[in-house]
Amino acid sequence: MLNLVVVGSVALDSVKTPFGERHDVLGGSAAFFATAASYFSPVSLIAVVGEDFPEVHLKFLQMRGIDLTGLERRPGKTFRWRGEYSHQLNEARTLETRLNVFETFRPRIPEAYRSPDLLFLANIDPELQHSVLQQVKRPRLVACDTMNFWIEHKRTALVRLLQDVDALIINDGEARALGGDPNLVKVARTIREAGPATLIVKRGEYGALMFSRDRIFAAPAFPLEQVKDPTGAGDCFAGGFMGYLASTGNLSEEAYSRAVVFGSVMASFAVEEFSLDRLRQLDYKEIEDRFKAFKRLTFIEDL
Amino acid sequence: MLNLVVVGSVALDSVKTPFGERHDVLGGSAAFFATAASYFSPVSLIAVVGEDFPEVHLKFLQMRGIDLTGLERRPGKTFRWRGEYSHQLNEARTLETRLNVFETFRPRIPEAYRSPDLLFLANIDPELQHSVLQQVKRPRLVACDTMNFWIEHKRTALVRLLQDVDALIINDGEARALGGDPNLVKVARTIREAGPATLIVKRGEYGALMFSRDRIFAAPAFPLEQVKDPTGAGDCFAGGFMGYLASTGNLSEEAYSRAVVFGSVMASFAVEEFSLDRLRQLDYKEIEDRFKAFKRLTFIEDL
Numbered sequence: 121m122l123n124l125v126v127v128g129s130v131a132l133d134s135v136k137t138p139f140g141e142r143h144d145v146l147g148g149s150a151a152f153f154a155t156a157a158s159y160f161s162p163v164s165l166i167a168v169v170g171e172d173f174p175e176v177h178l179k180f181l182q183m184r185g186i187d188l189t190g191l192e193r194r195p196g197k198t199f200r201w202r203g204e205y206s207h208q209l210n211e212a213r214t215l216e217t218r219l220n221v222f223e224t225f226r227p228r229i230p231e232a233y234r235s236p237d238l239l240f241l242a243n244i245d246p247e248l249q250h251s252v253l254q255q256v257k258r259p260r261l262v263a264c265d266t267m268n269f270w271i272e273h274k275r276t277a278l279v280r281l282l283q284d285v286d287a288l289i290i291n292d293g294e295a296r297a298l299g300g301d302p303n304l305v306k307v308a309r310t311i312r313e314a315g316p317a318t319l320i321v322k323r324g325e326y327g328a329l330m331f332s333r334d335r336i337f338a339a340p341a342f343p344l345e346q347v348k349d350p351t352g353a354g355d356c357f358a359g360g361f362m363g364y365l366a367s368t369g370n371l372s373e374e375a376y377s378r379a380v381v382f383g384s385v386m387a388s389f390a391v392e393e394f395s396l397d398r399l400r401q402l403d404y405k406e407i408e409d410r411f412k413a414f415k416r417l418t419f420i421e422d423l
Numbered sequence: 424m425l426n427l428v429v430v431g432s433v434a435l436d437s438v439k440t441p442f443g444e445r446h447d448v449l450g451g452s453a454a455f456f457a458t459a460a461s462y463f464s465p466v467s468l469i470a471v472v473g474e475d476f477p478e479v480h481l482k483f484l485q486m487r488g489i490d491l492t493g494l495e496r497r498p499g500k501t502f503r504w505r506g507e508y509s510h511q512l513n514e515a516r517t518l519e520t521r522l523n524v525f526e527t528f529r530p531r532i533p534e535a536y537r538s539p540d541l542l543f544l545a546n547i548d549p550e551l552q553h554s555v556l557q558q559v560k561r562p563r564l565v566a567c568d569t570m571n572f573w574i575e576h577k578r579t580a581l582v583r584l585l586q587d588v589d590a591l592i593i594n595d596g597e598a599r600a601l602g603g604d605p606n607l608v609k610v611a612r613t614i615r616e617a618g619p620a621t622l623i624v625k626r627g628e629y630g631a632l633m634f635s636r637d638r639i640f641a642a643p644a645f646p647l648e649q650v651k652d653p654t655g656a657g658d659c660f661a662g663g664f665m666g667y668l669a670s671t672g673n674l675s676e677e678a679y680s681r682a683v684v685f686g687s688v689m690a691s692f693a694v695e696e697f698s699l700d701r702l703r704q705l706d707y708k709e710i711e712d713r714f715k716a717f718k719r720l721t722f723i724e725d726l
Contacts, residue, residue, distance in 0.1 A: 338643035
């Protein structure tokens with residue numbers, strides 16, 4: 121069992137989809153990531169919340185075995201995001217972002233976490249992501265996420281960060297923007313040459329593609345009849361991916377492929393309900409069953 | 424070996440993509456389908472061309488072993504389509520359609536083809552597709568394609584046709600329009616209840632999903648570095664699918680899954696060059712190799 125640390129956001133989300141509406145529910149990249157990862161391995165969360173952050177959410181994260189030593193509580197309000205999805209559920213329209221205490225977040229890694237085996241840098245300013253790397257002993261695996269805003273406005277810092285990253289986990293629009301080409305195979309070559317040996321492209325309802333040294337691996341998304349809220353699916357994917365790798369201690373290409381499927385499994389559960397509600401009532405047996413269903417989904421007999 | 428008949432269009436296409444431009448090249452749903460299928464099994468083509476149809480294209484189709492007894496040659500000009508693709512290559516913009524002799528095409532099935540084992544009704548007016556069914560002894564497998572125009576303007580005829588169809592092979596936009604929902608799992612239930620036991624949804628660069636009685640099967644698209652022209656990819660998919668099934672004579676669910684992969688293989692070759700150019704220089708060994716590469720693409724070791 122390897123130890124796993126995530127740095128990112130914990131937020132209160134207000135979300136509207138064609139299937140309902142929720143106000144100030146638990147969200148943020150690190151919360152989604154850590155909750156998904158917690159089904160596989162212990163995880164330590166580095167983030168910041170305000171004085172208004174509800175005790176019930178802290179209890180939930182603790183109950184999931186997530187180490188909150190690195191969760192700062194600062195004067196002011198918690199990061200809030202408000203968004204809505206159309207009937208296609210493919211992309212959120214952000215209605216309001218209030219960074220609040222997150223605006224001045226400078227991740228400080230507690231002494232106890234300075235030798236993580238696996239480190240996930242969720243989507244924050246690439247300069248902050250880089251500052252985290254400078255505070256820790258080189259982990260065995262550093263993975264990160266980013267977003268179009270940083271690709272556009274902080275490309276230099278992002279490119280510098282990528283030199284020290286093993287796995288970049290981003291969505292297809294971001295990959296194309298970063299790689300500067302519509303063709304993902306070309307994009308993968310460009311990005312992998314810039315640093316990350318592994319590129320994982322998340323494609324929402326179309327699944328994920330992993331480009332690594334010897335292989336391209338394709339995982340479909342699990343076909344679901346009910347998708348209520350896609351918020352956090354990408355972070356749950358990353359959490360399942362990293363959590364599974366931490367649990368096995370195996371960082372081979374084969375393990376990465378299985379990890380992509382566990383990531384897809386966790387994302388598929390996440391979208392079935394709002395916020396982290398589906399993950400509140402999930403057990404490991406269900407995760408294993410869906411992993412097997414994923415295998416059946418793409419299984420082809422030999423000729 | 425089962426016998427296979429396709430009814431559809433043979434056309435002269437003028438296509439512009441970011442990677443080049445071609446004028447009056449071989450196209451049409453039945454030409455793409457039959458060429459792809461011909462790598463697996465003999466196929467008979469029912470279509471119409473005008474007096475201007477180049478001999479060189481007839482020679483090519485014959486050289487592929489395609490039976491052209493059912494290819495009518497009528498006074499007038501051949502069906503012409505002109506379109507272009509943007510850098511994303513995901514959807515053609517039709518610039519011009521001249522139906523010419525295709526406008527009055529009334530498929531007549533030659534005596535020799537009236538007991539097909541497998542029949543593919545490519546995208547034409549659903550009333551004409553139905554008239555084909557009325558001319559033949561019930562095949563073991565009837566598959567068909569359609570398009571948004573018929574879903575919108577001839578829904579009644581299409582719904583009637585679907586009652587007699589075993590497999591519907593359409594793209595995701597068409598599936599959603601026909602099923603009246605953005606969720607493909609719900610759409611699949613609606614469509615399968617309307618007739619076709621099998622629904623195959625083509626999703627371009629995202630691959631294909633097959634919904635059948637006991638299973639959902641997902642095949643990714645083959646990640647290609649060079650996509651020059653997506654025209655005809657869907658028909659080559661259908662041709663690979665039906666051609667493989669005809670070649671084995673096995674119509675089990677397992678065979679269907681392999682057939683979806685062979686369909687994906689043929690589509691992946693088709694888009695590498697304009698028109699049918701890649702399929703002109705293809706051998707069966709390359710097809711088998713890409714089938715194996717497809718298997719590796721989604722292979723997951725057991726836990």
